[in-house]
Amino acid sequence: MRENGKNPLRFLMLLHRDLALLLPGGRGEAGVLPLLFFLAVAMLYPFAVGPEPELLARTGGGVIWVAALLAAILPLERLVAGDLEAGMFDQLHLRGISEEWAMVSRLFAHWLAFAPLLLLATLPAAALLGLSGETTAIVLLGLLAGTPGLAAVGLIVAALTASLRGGAALAGLMTIPLAVPILIFGAGALARSDTSGLWLTAAISLALAAVAPLAAGGAIRAAREQ
Amino acid sequence: MQARLTANDLACRRGERLLFRHLSLDLASGEALHVTGPNGIGKSSLLRILAGLSRPFAGKATREGRVALLDERLALDEALPLGKALDFWRGLDGTQDFMPIEKMSLTDLLDVPVRYLSTGQRKRAAMARLLGTKAAVWLLDEPLNGLDDEARVTVERLAAEHCAGGGVCVVASHQTFAVESKRVLSLSDYAS
Numbered sequence: 001m002r003e004n005g006k007n008p009l010r011f012l013m014l015l016h017r018d019l020a021l022l023l024p025g026g027r028g029e030a031g032v033l034p035l036l037f038f039l040a041v042a043m044l045y046p047f048a049v050g051p052e053p054e055l056l057a058r059t060g061g062g063v064i065w066v067a068a069l070l071a072a073i074l075p076l077e078r079l080v081a082g083d084l085e086a087g088m089f090d091q092l093h094l095r096g097i098s099e100e101w102a103m104v105s106r107l108f109a110h111w112l113a114f115a116p117l118l119l120l121a122t123l124p125a126a127a128l129l130g131l132s133g134e135t136t137a138i139v140l141l142g143l144l145a146g147t148p149g150l151a152a153v154g155l156i157v158a159a160l161t162a163s164l165r166g167g168a169a170l171a172g173l174m175t176i177p178l179a180v181p182i183l184i185f186g187a188g189a190l191a192r193s194d195t196s197g198l199w200l201t202a203a204i205s206l207a208l209a210a211v212a213p214l215a216a217g218g219a220i221r222a223a224r225e226q
Numbered sequence: 227m228q229a230r231l232t233a234n235d236l237a238c239r240r241g242e243r244l245l246f247r248h249l250s251l252d253l254a255s256g257e258a259l260h261v262t263g264p265n266g267i268g269k270s271s272l273l274r275i276l277a278g279l280s281r282p283f284a285g286k287a288t289r290e291g292r293v294a295l296l297d298e299r300l301a302l303d304e305a306l307p308l309g310k311a312l313d314f315w316r317g318l319d320g321t322q323d324f325m326p327i328e329k330m331s332l333t334d335l336l337d338v339p340v341r342y343l344s345t346g347q348r349k350r351a352a353m354a355r356l357l358g359t360k361a362a363v364w365l366l367d368e369p370l371n372g373l374d375d376e377a378r379v380t381v382e383r384l385a386a387e388h389c390a391g392g393g394v395c396v397v398a399s400h401q402t403f404a405v406e407s408k409r410v411l412s413l414s415d416y417a418s
Contacts, residue, residue, distance in 0.1 A: 010317075010318055013314065013317045013318055014318075017303075017314050021303070085299070086299055086300060086301050086302070086303075086304075087297065087299030087300065087301040088301045090277075090279055090295065090297075090299070090301065091295070091301040091315070091355075092318075093278075093279060094277060094278075094279075094292075094293055094294060094295055094359075094361075095318055095319070095359070097318075224274075224279060224280050225280055225281065
């Protein structure tokens, strides 16, 4: 029975549903809001610190990173909680699809739903902040390496807080400290002349992405016992 | 259809309270069990333990054959039309069979978004989802809630057919459930 969960066709069906749920314009409530939020931060920053091109170019990369991190928190509210309430994971479990496996699909879908568009939105954001082409490239590469980790942290936190009242606010607070390593190395890559920061970001991301389905699946199972 | 459901000396704790204890049962192919008892006695908890979804405080439950559970949670996407929402589970269960949808007379509702369905219609949709699993062990938690007389008779008949076909059926309900040769388990007898 349990092996059926690893049937690739069934996994694709699961992924298809998760994507339909999470992609902007899909059924999820978050939609494009995180992106607009992300762009709004990039737009507001020059108003707050003044339009000096030198200052903006020096700090803009870091602002994009912080905005990306905060934007990644927005979709967490409905990432797991809705399906937990609806009994989706119970029904999947009875069909031999473990919570961990469901979370692998959710992680892929969550990343696909927010990272590519975030990378795309980084281009206008970089233009608004007057970043050089070289800096923009490092930010983009850093985000490419860091977003899987952000998605993984988000998934773990969303699963942990899914059964709590007011879990969404708590999810935001819990995500930030867990995402700090990604931020340090990802944004830190901007200040270095070599690519070591990017590689470290990618390494952290991979480790988090590997752990996330196990942690999130365990959290869902624990939520059942309440 | 080969099916068997056994429980050995089960106890269930919820929070600080022990709901029931020393509960054992053994259901073989073709047998039906009606679990009765007042609200909060642990009927739903028992079904979830039998389904393997939660761990008993003590004892052990084992199952042979696939298990399907119908409870108050619909597990259908609220925003989708009923047909599409059911298609997800039909896909996972690998069935193209329209029989469950027809049997629960949902054919006219397939284009209606799930969130607009009434209580009884939602119950019928959940029943159609359960029928699609072709599972050997049925665990039905208050399957008659909100159903009209016609749907009620249909569900009772389907449960009887399921047992006649060698399945096992456990119904938790405070209402009467008309299935021939069923056993009745009053959960109050095991309350601690």
